[in-house]
Amino acid sequence: MLPCCRWLRGTRVGISGSLRLEKTSKIIKSTTEYHLGLLKAKLAKYRAQLLEPSKSPAAKGEGFDVMKSGDARVALIGFPSVGKSTFLSLMTSTASEAASYEFTTLTCIPGVIEYKGANIQLLDLPGIIEGAAQGKGRGRQVIAVARTADVVIMMLDATKGEVQRALLEKELESVGIRLNKSKPNIYFKPKKGGGISFNSTVTLTQCSEKLVQLILHEYKIFNAEVLFREDCSPDEFIDVIVGNRVYMPCLYVYNKIDQISMEEVDRLARRPHSVVISCGMKLNLDYLLEKLWEYLALTCIYTKKRGQRPDFTDAIILRKGASVEHVCHRIHRSLASQFKYALVWGTSTKYSPQRVGLTHMMEHEDVIQIVKK
Ligand SMILES: Nc1nc2c(ncn2[C@@H]2O[C@H](COP(=O)(O)OP(=O)(O)OP(=O)(O)O)[C@@H](O)[C@H]2O)c(=O)[nH]1
Ligand SMILES: [K+]
Numbered sequence: 304m305l306p307c308c309r310w311l312r313g314t315r316v317g318i319s320g321s322l323r324l325e326k327t328s329k330i331i332k333s334t335t336e337y338h339l340g341l342l343k344a345k346l347a348k349y350r351a352q353l354l355e356p357s358k359s360p361a362a363k364g365e366g367f368d369v370m371k372s373g374d375a376r377v378a379l380i381g382f383p384s385v386g387k388s389t390f391l392s393l394m395t396s397t398a399s400e401a402a403s404y405e406f407t408t409l410t411c412i413p414g415v416i417e418y419k420g421a422n423i424q425l426l427d428l429p430g431i432i433e434g435a436a437q438g439k440g441r442g443r444q445v446i447a448v449a450r451t452a453d454v455v456i457m458m459l460d461a462t463k464g465e466v467q468r469a470l471l472e473k474e475l476e477s478v479g480i481r482l483n484k485s486k487p488n489i490y491f492k493p494k495k496g497g498g499i500s501f502n503s504t505v506t507l508t509q510c511s512e513k514l515v516q517l518i519l520h521e522y523k524i525f526n527a528e529v530l531f532r533e534d535c536s537p538d539e540f541i542d543v544i545v546g547n548r549v550y551m552p553c554l555y556v557y558n559k560i561d562q563i564s565m566e567e568v569d570r571l572a573r574r575p576h577s578v579v580i581s582c583g584m585k586l587n588l589d590y591l592l593e594k595l596w597e598y599l600a601l602t603c604i605y606t607k608k609r610g611q612r613p614d615f616t617d618a619i620i621l622r623k624g625a626s627v628e629h630v631c632h633r634i635h636r637s638l639a640s641q642f643k644y645a646l647v648w649g650t651s652t653k654y655s656p657q658r659v660g661l662t663h664m665m666e667h668e669d670v671i672q673i674v675k676k
């Protein structure tokens with residue numbers, strides 16, 4: 304038996320009375336934590352199955368395979384009748400039927416928001432309810448679309464209280480979508496042999512070497528290198544092992560503020576990551592767009608011809624982490640193969656201009672001049 308398992312067994316005996324009293328409370332606490340850690344590892348395993356495509360014909364649905372287009376994708380997630388379709392019809396030239404009854408929308412309806420030279424694909428989706436992740440309603444397909452988005456707008460009915468928000472967060476969490484969180488800073492590498500090497504660069508208050516080992520064993524991992532670079536929880540560690548998590552920015556949008564008191568508007572607007580609007584009265588939609596742009600965090604690149612000033616009227620819009628090669632592809636399909644070098648002005652370079660190659664990473668508002676062979 305592994306020493307840690309023996310240790311666990313020992314503590315269980317301890318609780319039933321054979322260990323000295325003063326140690327008991329401490330042991331109960333750590334036993335609980337270990338069991339909880341293990342339990343969470345098991346749960347995460349079962350939940351992973353939810354992400355696998357279902358074989359039942361009911362789960363197929365229609366209209367959910369919408370082509371990705373434009374510079375970014377935003378998914379509208381919310382309970383029925385919160386105003387998602389009203390919002391899509393307001394912000395884009397696409398009309399999506401809106402009505403006072405629930406489940407008006409039954410498929411995925413794409414529209415395009417044109418903003419600061421970017422085409423942002425906005426997806427109207429059927430309303431989801433508690434149990435969506437397990438396939439209630441069209442929940443499973445809706446959530447599958449949400450995973451492909453760059454930003455989620457969680458639309459909430461301002462008159463309905465906070466419970467909807469917590470329920471939706473839980474649904475998304477349960478299928479591995481992490482809202483407004485960054486990837487845990489843990490280095491994790493499975494190995495062929497050598498056991499588990501565990502290190503941390505910070506003091507850990509939520510995980511210990513033993514717990515990490517137990518969790519890894521639960522996943523049948525017996526050889527790995529683990530380095531905690533921040534004080535992560537067991538759940539965050541499990542996320543790293545499981546690996547298929549998506550870390551997604553989310554804006555909580557409270558609609559229908561025409562129906563609530565000024566005090567309530569004030570309170571909701573001050574919540575983190577939240578924006579209050581009224582689609583009915585077209586209130587605060589400009590501010591929502593500004594926020595959405597911020598959350599999308601797109602990179603705008605300006606091009607410049609030799610001996611000319613940069614063209615600031617027509618930006619090339621790319622996702623974060625784009626390289627010179629991405630810029631080339633955007634200008635012309637064959638440009639990368641004719642590429643000799645590029646001159647870049649901006650925050651991505653040490654000097655301005657700096658001569659760079661195809662792999663150079665671009666930053667927001669850089670200017671680029673491409674020199675062909
Ligand atoms: N008072 C008020 N009503 C609104 C507002 N926005 C939308 N509505 C109304 O809310 C109802 C539902 O709107 P929809 O756009 O159909 O809502 P949905 O979220 O798309 O609903 P499902 O497709 O059924 O999930 C409609 O009767 C809208 O007119 C708003 O800002 N204020
Ligand atoms: K509706």
Ligand SMILES: [Mg+2]
Pocket residue numbers: 387388389400401407408427428429430
């Ligand atoms: Mg709708």
